[in-house]
Amino acid sequence: SDVPRIALNSGYDIPQLGYGVFKVPPQETEKFVSEALEIGYRHIDTAAIYDNEEGVGAAIATSGIPRDEIFLTTKLWNDRQAGDEPRAALEESITKLGVDYVDLYLVHWPAPDNGQFVNAWRHLAALSEGDAIRSIGVSNFLPEHLEKIHAETGVLPAVNQIELHPAYQQRDVVAWCADHGVHIEAWGPLGQGKYDLFGVPAVAAAAAAHRHTPAQVVLRWHIQKGNIIFPKSVNPHRLRENLDIFGFALSEAEMAAIDALDPGDGSGRVSAHPSEVH
Numbered sequence: 001s002d003v004p005r006i007a008l009n010s011g012y013d014i015p016q017l018g019y020g021v022f023k024v025p026p027q028e029t030e031k032f033v034s035e036a037l038e039i040g041y042r043h044i045d046t047a048a049i050y051d052n053e054e055g056v057g058a059a060i061a062t063s064g065i066p067r068d069e070i071f072l073t074t075k076l077w078n079d080r081q082a083g084d085e086p087r088a089a090l091e092e093s094i095t096k097l098g099v100d101y102v103d104l105y106l107v108h109w110p111a112p113d114n115g116q117f118v119n120a121w122r123h124l125a126a127l128s129e130g131d132a133i134r135s136i137g138v139s140n141f142l143p144e145h146l147e148k149i150h151a152e153t154g155v156l157p158a159v160n161q162i163e164l165h166p167a168y169q170q171r172d173v174v175a176w177c178a179d180h181g182v183h184i185e186a187w188g189p190l191g192q193g194k195y196d197l198f199g200v201p202a203v204a205a206a207a208a209a210h211r212h213t214p215a216q217v218v219l220r221w222h223i224q225k226g227n228i229i230f231p232k233s234v235n236p237h238r239l240r241e242n243l244d245i246f247g248f249a250l251s252e253a254e255m256a257a258i259d260a261l262d263p264g265d266g267s268g269r270v271s272a273h274p275s276e277v278h
């Protein structure tokens, strides 16, 4: 396919574009993931807390696509960070997914008030030596959390999956990750549809100029920034549209105009702050 692959610090590489299944209902997940695989997606992002790992696994199993051609991510939920729980949680996810290994396993949130994310990270690092996980990473980690796991374990994550879209670019987190070779996965790449991203002039003008949709322009902006993305949709037409972003390129001026949409004061955040999730 046209989707570029990004080399991770684990030695594995990841398709830069995938399909995220947050809020895809469990009963419908097999159908939509099958559809996505059929269209050409080869990277699926789920999580234990999404309660749809079985559906993801069923779609992979029935697709006929060799396991090593699909990049599969799942995540450790916050209530499994303590003690030896990460090992049990991974086993449960692997069982629900019906696979021998996951390509990427993430600590879903730092949940700093619980004081367990370093323990969780230490366990993921140990588990990544085995056969059940290829790469390990974190999600929603701020520089202070990244500093802490790095200082205490010496192990850097392959990725940090964070809320990131034009109005909320988290430049401090991105800079820390760039300095340490940690790739950014941008969740909510379209701002979760929670603000009028598609109507802003910088996006609308580029869409008109390139004869693509505003959603495609925003996704293309992410690709050119180097972000790994997995926009969510349960609309087959949009699933195709979101994959069809490799036949045009935004100019430097168009990129700069979208870069300028975040004033840098944190006001563009549309979902929870890492300190609020326990």
Ligand code: NAD
Pocket: 019, 020, 021, 022, 023, 045, 046, 108, 139, 140, 161, 162, 186, 187, 188, 189, 190, 191, 192, 193, 215, 216, 230, 231, 232, 233, 238, 239, 241, 242
């Ligand atoms: P998103 O920015 O992908 O927005 C999804 C919404 O955008 C959908 O409701 C859909 O209606 C709309 N949309 C999608 N394609 C469109 C198109 N072509 N045109 C117009 N509208 C379109 O937000 P998201 O689903 O929250 O994020 C994507 C993925 O990121 C999730 O599915 C999940 O895998 C992951 N995620 C991770 C975390 C985390 O804490 N790690 C949190 C949220 C999401």
